[in-house]
Amino acid sequence: MTKQTENSPTVGTEKDYPKIGLFLNGEWIYDRESYADVINPSNERKLARVPKASDADLQCALKAAEKGFVIWRDTPPQQRVAIIQKAVKLARERIDAIATILSLENGKPFDHARAEIDRSMNFFEWEMGQALRAYGMIVPGAPQMQKFIIRQPIGPVFAVTPWNVPMSSAARKTSAALAAGCSVVLKPAEETPGTACELVRCFEEAGLPPGVLNLVLGDPAHISSTLIASPVIRMVTFTGSVHVGKHLTQLAAREMKPVLMELGGHAPVLVGADVNATEVGRISALAKTRAAGQICASPSRFIVHRNSYADFVSSFAETLNELRVGDGLERGVEMGPVANVRRLAAAQALVDDARNRGATVAAGGQRLGEQGYFFAPTLLTDVPLDADVMTIEPFSPVAACVAAESLDKAISIANSLPVGLAAYAFTNSLEEAEQIGRRLECGVLSINHFDTPDADTPFGGVKETGIGREGGPTSLDAYLVTKTILQSTVKV
Template sequence: RGTPAKRRGEILWAISDLVLAHADELARIEVLDNGMPIAMARGLLDGVVEGFRYFAGACTRLHGRTADMGEDLEYHAFAVSEPVGVAGLVVPWNGPLASLGNKLAPALAAGCSVVVKPAEQTSLSTLRLAELVLEAGVPPGVVNVVTGTGPAAGAALVHHDDVDKISFTGSLEVGRGIVAASAGNLKRVTLELGGKSPVFVFDDADLDAAVPVVGAGIFANSGQVCFAGSRVYAQPGIVDDLVAGLVEHAKGLRVGNGLDAGTQIGPLISERQRARVLDYVASGLAEGGEVVTGGVASGGVGYFVEPTIFTGTRADMRIVREEIFGPVLTVMPFGGLDELPGIGNAGPYGLGAGLFTRDLGVAHRAVRLLDAGNVWVNCYGRRDRSLPFGGFKQSGWGRENGPEGLDAYLEKKSVYLHL
């Protein structure tokens, strides 16, 4: 916190340069830990570089403001921003470096010291990035990494009275536990939790353009994405064509080792996660759904599940209501714009939503009807560091990225001087 803002910005930029210089190495580590395709890992690192450079520029924009108290200049009043203190950064396994970058860059820009707790399944890339952070000039002791399980290391961090803030990305259940545990010293808490994001395809949509985007929205990273577009709704006249296109797309995806440059779908993170996904598939079948492609574990070594598409599903089914965190998509019909609030806003989540239509009037009206922190129109999953990312309802508290992401690591202090 005592480092001048200009110097903090220089250090963050140096981190970005080192991440870029070591991007191939970091991407390989990420694949070995997580299993995601190497091309995806490398692309996410470009976002990490962008994030550090965005917040490097923010270091010198931590401005306060003054107030005119209207008392014959007897008082000078102003507000300043100061670092919140020690921030605990709890990082998930599905995109370790991308998530860590979203937290670490603004925390350092604000002047905080941090303790990072990576997921026990994917600690290696965090440890390597911590080495690069030191090399970039961050003072020793400012960035600390504590490995271990959530119930041990994570819980200790959340309960610790000397930790002033927790930023957590993960499941809704764990997020609720963090809120309860942070009550001891009333920590500041930012939560980026789950989602069950709807995607609406209107009958005027360009299906040739929509199909690969909708497919990527659920099958990227094997569906292990918080804002995955896991429930798709299409108007009746195009449902069959959309399903046929998605089935062809899913069957054409290459499933394999993430280190193979041609792989498009990697393994799930663990045997436990594969069992969870297959349990949801079984549940969908038992409740009357029909699998039109996939639905089984792939053969060979690794925790693979084939890209899966369900039809004949209903709103009350588990696979429609609950976050699966796997490559499982449900496709259902919807009537039109007036149905969006009832369908799109059902359930506890509000992280993302997608729309495909050529009618900008419909798009604008639809955006206003959806309770989601991120809405994509004729695209899906795009993000920019200057815009806030987070969710409505139980998809989280607060926002990452943009000015809001920096504010999450700042306290506001008002000062009144009697002259």
């Protein structure tokens, strides 16, 4: 049975959670009506109230971003980098305190929260370098004609981030936007605003000019429709579900505004016939339960060659049953709760549907305890391909496993969905690896491991998983526009 911790020593308390406010034009605002409560998913207790931005607040955010953009755009890149460096230094000095906040509002184990913050600072450090390499070009021309191609910041950016990686996603977007010279209106998820507030506070104390980075909270639909419709906002970036991403893209399209969308996935894992299936099963279980399966790159559909199937399933289930589940601030916890009661219900519905269609529950399959949103790490085996868990992104610690007779069949199953973000494969055959790399429909493929891209490599998907890439050598492209200047030297 899965181990659930009880009364273990903790690394922080709910008293460490900050007051939540709006941040507009360099000032914190707390005295607004309440929109929602921040709930600790480990015990269902209220951590803080989320203020609701009024229409006047949203107009203030727009005016601030407009003025801030002019200031930041004309700030030399070296000076921009110096301010970003100060903010990163502050965040790294406060990493334990911010990790405690992240764990309280999101539920993930403290060590995992700390790792997320540390990795997120890599994004800023990468984009600082990119800011100094946003080169233009000189094109050969006729005598007395100079042709310049320069790259300039696109303008104020509206950035919307999710609750599952509250620091990572906010860092992805603000790092590139600020490095490029854009101002930002950031709207974090109302479930996890504390982490974003701490990131903004680091920039405030680092000396970022007022209006360059603003934070709003409240009714997501109203905020999005208001800000996207404004001519001030020049670009929209979002990480979240396919459904919401399509809606925001439609709003932006009406105003002819570009978008950067990183949407849902349902990552397949192909396991070959020639691998150590017991070891692959063990590390698959650990990868599946990272962040309780609530990340867009989480491995979800395990498509295993028939020859490896039995050993893989046995090892996977055994590892899940040994995991320690509990409050993320308790020492020794390996998996925390799911984020909210909706995810708890969704996980149970996936299990029940698969069981009703003939799948076997090899591990877990139910809620743990009566307080907190804990769901047992779950493995479903012999899952029919039409089961909901094979077609709907689980976003929970629920894994589905099916057997495949051949690589062709495995790839066919993997490519059968309209999304394609991350994918994983385990094989000792170079021929199979080449085929998988060429034929699998995804934006990121990891072979023989479960790591995902860091700041120096692009992250994003294909098909309905979104538009554009974050990170890597093209990381600033979405935040820059290209201008061609044709300058005659003939006196007029």
